[in-house]
Amino acid sequence: MAEEPTQDPFPNGGPADGVVVYGGKTSRVVKVLWVCAELRVKAYHLPVMQQRSAAWFAAINPKKQVPAFKDGTLTLHESNTICHYLASKYGPETRAPDGTVSASNGGILPLTHEASAIASMWTEFAETTIAPAQNPVFFGLVRKGPVGCAASPTGEKLPGCPSDEQLRAHVLKLQQAWSIFNEALAGKDYVTGDRFTLGDVCAAVQANRLIRNNGFGCPELALDGFPHVVSWFSRVSARPAFQEQVAPYYS
Amino acid sequence: MAEEPTQDPFPNGGPADGVVVYGGKTSRVVKVLWVCAELRVKAYHLPVMQQRSAAWFAAINPKKQVPAFKDGTLTLHESNTICHYLASKYGPETRAPDGTVSASNGGILPLTHEASAIASMWTEFAETTIAPAQNPVFFGLVRKGPVGCAASPTGEKLPGCPSDEQLRAHVLKLQQAWSIFNEALAGKDYVTGDRFTLGDVCAAVQANRLIRNNGFGCPELALDGFPHVVSWFSRVSARPAFQEQVAPYYS
Numbered sequence A, B: 001m002a003e004e005p006t007q008d009p010f011p012n013g014g015p016a017d018g019v020v021v022y023g024g025k026t027s028r029v030v031k032v033l034w035v036c037a038e039l040r041v042k043a044y045h046l047p048v049m050q051q052r053s054a055a056w057f058a059a060i061n062p063k064k065q066v067p068a069f070k071d072g073t074l075t076l077h078e079s080n081t082i083c084h085y086l087a088s089k090y091g092p093e094t095r096a097p098d099g100t101v102s103a104s105n106g107g108i109l110p111l112t113h114e115a116s117a118i119a120s121m122w123t124e125f126a127e128t129t130i131a132p133a134q135n136p137v138f139f140g141l142v143r144k145g146p147v148g149c150a151a152s153p154t155g156e157k158l159p160g161c162p163s164d165e166q167l168r169a170h171v172l173k174l175q176q177a178w179s180i181f182n183e184a185l186a187g188k189d190y191v192t193g194d195r196f197t198l199g200d201v202c203a204a205v206q207a208n209r210l211i212r213n214n215g216f217g218c219p220e221l222a223l224d225g226f227p228h229v230v231s232w233f234s235r236v237s238a239r240p241a242f243q244e245q246v247a248p249y250y251s
Helices: A027-038 A079-090 A114-141 A166-186 A199-211 A227-234 A240-245 B027-038 B079-090 B113-143 B165-184 B198-212 B229-236 B242-243
Strands: A019-022 A043-046 A068-071 A074-077 B019-022 B043-046 B066-073 B074-077
Touching: A019 A027, A027 A043, A027 A079, A027 A199, A027 A240, A068 A079, A074 A079, A074 B113, A074 B229, A079 A114, A079 A199, A079 B113, A114 A166, A114 A199, A114 B074, A114 B079, A166 A227, A199 A227, B019 B027, B027 B043, B027 B079, B027 B198, B027 B242, B066 B079, B074 B079, B079 B113, B079 B198, B113 B165, B113 B198, B165 B229, B198 B229
Parallel strands: A019 A043, B019 B043
Antiparallel strands: A019 A068, A068 A074, B019 B066, B066 B074
C-alpha cells in the first residue's frame, strides 16, 4: 500500500490529466474510485487515513473525513456528490441524432430526468438507509471493532464494538433495507432498468460486503431472502472496474 | 390542518397539473414543499403521518417514511433526490444566447457542473451531517420527545427522549457541523456564491430550527459563533416561499 502523504501534493488545484481522490480505501472511497474507473477518468489516489486530522487535510475537507476530491480548482467532499459530479461531467448518456440513447463511452448518468431521479433515489437510499444499518453490523461481526476502526488483529472484539443488543437492532433494520432494495430490483437487471448506471454503484459497494460475507452469518440476512439482489450483484460485480476497485474490500 | 387520507387519492399517477407530496410537515417534507413553491410547481400536499404504516402508503414508499412523491407516473422517495429532480426538471438555470446565466423563472439548479456539485455537496452535508446531529437536539430540548415524535403536550420529557449525556454528544457534533457550514459561507451570500440555489435549501430548513430556537439554549450553539450562518439565514428566510412553507416549523 502506498504511503500516506504528510502534505497535499496538489496544493494549487488538481493535475491537468486527472482528478485527485483523497482517502484510505473505505466503502465511500472505493465507490469514487470505481466511478472514475468506469468513466476512464484518471484518478490520483492518495491513501489518507491517519492524516485525516492533520491541518493540511482539514483545509481540503473540514469534516476531516474521506473521501475528499479535487478536479482542477474544484474541491469537494461528500461521496455521492463526488460520484454524481463525475458522472454528470464525464459520463452522461447521450442521444444520437436518430433519437437512440447510448451509454457508450462509459456513460452511467441517465439522460432523462425520470431515470436520473431513480438512480439518485437508490444512491441516496444506499447511503442513508443501507449504510447506517450495515456499517455497525460489518464492523461488529467482521472487523470486530467500532465503526471506522481497522480490523481487529486478534479476531477478538475491540473496545467500542457494538453490543449484541445493538447489533440485533441494526440487523433488523438492515434486513428491512435489503428487502426494500430487493423488491425494487424485481423484474429489472439494474436499478433504472436494463442498463448499469450510477444508481447501482452505492448499493453494490454495500452488497459486496453483505454477499461476500454470506449475510454476516445472520439468519435474518441469509442471501436466499434477497434473490434479486444476488442476481443483480452477479451482473454488477462482473464489471472489470468493480473487480479492480471494489471487490478486494469485503473483509 | 387537512385530514389524513386513508387511501391514495392518486392511485394511477399524479394529476396532470402538478405533483403530489405525501407527508406530515416534517423538516424533509417542508423542504420539498418549499422547492415546489420556489419553482411555481403546483403541489398537492397530503398530510400523511399515522398512515405511514398503512399498506396503501407502503406501496408508494416501502420505507414507510415521508416524504413520498409523485409526478405523473414517476414515484419517488428520498427528500434530496425529490428536490434535485424538481430543480432539474422545472428549475435549471439557463444560458442566454449572449452567454448570460439567468436564474429567472425560479431557476435554482446551477448551470455548470462545478456550481451544481457545490450545491449538491452542501445539500448532502445538511442531510447526512447536520440533520443527524440536530434532530436529537431539537427533539430532546424543544419537542422533549424521541426523534420523530410529536411535541410533548406537558413540556416534560417523554420516554425515549435522549439522555443528558447523549444530548451532550450530539450538541458537540452539531457545533462542529454548523462551524464547518459557517466557514463555507464566509465571503458569500449563498452557498454557491451570489445567488440562491438548491444548495441553500436543505441547510436553511435546519437553520430555521437552530436560529429561531436561539441555539437551543446551549452555549456551544450560541448564534454569535456562527455569524455567516445568521446573515445567510436572514437572506434565505426572507424569501416568500420560505416564509410560507418552512418558517412555521421551528418548534
